[in-house]
Amino acid sequence: MNFEYEINAKSKGFTAVCGVDEAGRGPLAGPVFAAAVILPENCEIEGLNDSKKLSEKKREALFDVIKEKAVSYSIASVDEKIIDEINILQATYLAMKKAVEGLDIPADYALIDGNRMPPLDIDGETVVKGDAKSPSIAAASILAKVSRDRFMLELDEKYPQYKFSQHKGYGTKLHYEMLTEHGVSDCHRMSFLKSFFGEKK
Secondary structure, X not given: OOOHHHHHHHHOOOOOEEEEEEEOOOOOEXXXXXXXXXXXXXXXXXXXXXXXXXXXXXXXXXXXXXXXXXXXXXXXXXXXXXXXXXXXXXXXXXXXXXXHXXXXXXXXXXXXXXXXXXXXXXXXXXEXXXXXXXXXXXXXXXXXXXXXXXXXXXHHHHOHHHOHHHHOOOOOHHHHHHHHHHOOOOOEOHHHHHHHHHHHO
């Protein structure tokens, strides 16, 4: 992983390039999170990688290092009520937009993980598997993932019957068993559960 995408953007005249990624598009409960990160040029963070390829312990350690080394970072979320209202894709776009706009040093170019560009007020490009190619996107993926996981641990204390600490809201066998037993909570995404509850009736 190198700063190829960041350097290429700067060669076009952009000065503040941020990486953007999301966490939590797939789960049945809780918000979707997004983060935007501007790293110093040629910043070295040992072990930086796609958050999905790292252990929870490694992500937690990198979370603090990234926040310390970043020129600027921002973390945003969109809750399950809005996800149900506007759909998960639009909610993800909204979280990304909020993250970019939350940077205290405004970015003028965004590197977005994936193949779909959210509607931003700055220029940018999508990078497929960007969290394994761009340090800025990888850093954003870790901030988003750790923030969401921590939020789900808070929900676990509020709704212990769903065992969120074990599955973080994803549609695991255990999670579906808890839904069958307890029904839905205020933090579940009803738009994700229509077919499940349709089958139960």
